Amino acid sequence: MPLRVLVLGAGFGGLELTTILSEELGDDVEVTLIDKGEGFTFGFAKLDVLFGHKTADAVRLPYAEISKPGVRFVRETITAIDPAARRVTTDGGGSYDGDVLVVALGADYDFDHTPGLAEHGNEFYSVAGAARLAELLPSFTAGHAVVGVCAAPFKCPPAPSEAALLLHEHLLARGVRDACEISIVIPFGAPVPPSPETSRALVAAFAERDIGFVARRRVASLDGARSAVVLDDGSELPYDLFLGVPKHRAPDVVIASGMTVDGYVPVDSATLATSYPGVYAVGDVATVGVPKAGVFAEGAGRVVARQLIAQARGGEPPAPYDGLGSCYIEFGGEGVARVDVDFLSGPSPTGTFQPPSEALTIEKQHFGTSRAARWFGR
């Protein structure tokens, strides 16, 4: 009997896991991959949408293109998860079960957590939010733009810094930078806490570009009547354009399943196993001790795939999840930099920095195209 694997969510984690299982086990596995979306979008592509370089349609990789031995893609919304029975219910009216269940549903946004955000601000962390901001940006010709984080943890910790640097670039290219002010508000003491070298380079880039950097603060609310961003210590920044990072949380259906503790699914960081037999959680939905980023979701998906292959073939279990990942950082005109971070091997996370270069700009492009090829056969 083929191993029946139910993969919930076709993001970084679910796609990598599914691809490896199909490549290695072929028809000896029955993967049912469920996602409510029309297609996958890389997180970093939201910055392309935000600054009008690409449209939302252009950056979406349609799930209809997935064609892999042993894999069935189902486009439905998961409405209930029973981890004890390894069964899910969907809005299609049916239910699915498996020998193994992998929860890879990512993190959702809690807009209500930040009063005024939905009515008086904008976010760039969803494709729709980035597209809305792309429509507003051309009419922003003067005033104060604030890039602000509403709560930690949030996906891709360097992304707000990238947004501020690219906004500078965008306003400069339009000839309106001198009439605009840019500030960035983040809840950490440094832009990329595990890597002081990366943080120093980003803080220097902010200073060179006259971008105001507000550390150790989060955005508590937006006061639309007074056009003020209110921070968690009660201080305020006037704003004309707000580019927000909303508070994150696990999707409602995961919280309702009873699998979460403090908002996310706890797992064994070596194996990604949950406390339910045969149930794993990978990526942003899980608490692993690594940041919420695609590279870490992908690495976790890989470890679960190797365990399932060993289970199906009777081989040795794989090495534990290593918590290593490399994140690319857009510096604007200077190109793309990279930080290589190690979250699990030592007593505290560490990171090394590679400054912006043409080679890293090309490497980042390859990162995207290689995934599109492996996951979607492009």
Ligand SMILES: Cc1cc2nc3c(=O)[nH]c(=O)nc-3n(C[C@H](O)[C@H](O)[C@H](O)COP(=O)(O)OP(=O)(O)OC[C@H]3O[C@@H](n4cnc5c(N)ncnc54)[C@H](O)[C@@H]3O)c2cc1C
């Ligand atoms: C602006 C920005 C820039 C970023 N840049 C980078 C970067 O450079 N490098 C990097 O590694 N990461 C980056 N990220 C982070 C990265 O996008 C996420 O961390 C990554 O996508 C998480 O992968 P995942 O598999 O856990 O979840 P996701 O990729 O979020 O996938 C979850 C999937 O579950 C589906 N889903 C959710 N609920 C349901 C339901 N009820 N029913 C059915 N389907 C459901 C969703 O449709 C989605 O497809 C960035 C993020 C942002 C916002």
